[in-house]
Amino acid sequence: MTDSARRGPSPARWLRRALGRSPSVPAPPEASLPPIRVAAVGDLAEGHALVVDGMVNGTGRDIAVFRSGGRFYALDDICTHQYASLADGWIEDGWVQCPVHAARFSLATGEALRPPATVPERTHRVELRGDGIWLWPGTPAAAGSGSPTVDRD
Numbered sequence: 502m503t504d505s506a507r508r509g510p511s512p513a514r515w516l517r518r519a520l521g522r523s524p525s526v527p528a529p530p531e532a533s534l535p536p537i538r539v540a541a542v543g544d545l546a547e548g549h550a551l552v553v554d555g556m557v558n559g560t561g562r563d564i565a566v567f568r569s570g571g572r573f574y575a576l577d578d579i580c581t582h583q584y585a586s587l588a589d590g591w592i593e594d595g596w597v598q599c600p601v602h603a604a605r606f607s608l609a610t611g612e613a614l615r616p617p618a619t620v621p622e623r624t625h626r627v628e629l630r631g632d633g634i635w636l637w638p639g640t641p642a643a644a645g646s647g648s649p650t651v652d653r654d
């Protein structure tokens with residue numbers, strides 16, 4: 502009898518047998534993180550974006566917060582096509598255009614609106630509280646929403 506036979510199956514093999522399936526079970530959804538104040542409303546001009554570093558927001562991925570049409574939105578910052586910062590893109594009428602290959606994403610839903618990107622961006626909840634822009638990293642934005650409209654610049 503070999504050494505490994507005496508020890509029995511490896512923990513991974515034992516788990517596979519116990520579960521009756523591969524251990525490649527999808528990861529659970531990211532736990533919602535506490536909200537963070539990312540800027541004052543007046544610090545983010547219409548048609549612009551700021552980036553909240555992944556180490557600061559707790560998700561490990563940079564998140565871009567956009568202002569378009571007086572509303573605020575948040576998406577993962579890196580384009581789902583290749584590697585580009587959407588915060589450096591063109592922002593207009595509720596969408597952002599990637600600065601590298603011109604894919605467009607809906608700011609409200611993250612949907613890829615124009616090729617070459619086909620994978621949507623992940624959205625994050627944004628709210629205005631007082632004069633602050635608050636971000637809930639990892640909490641999806643409510644369908645089709647953004648923050649309430651702000652007329653101030």
Ligand code: FES
Pocket residue numbers: 580581582583584585599600601602603604616617618
């Ligand atoms: S990197 Fe954004 S469209 Fe190609």
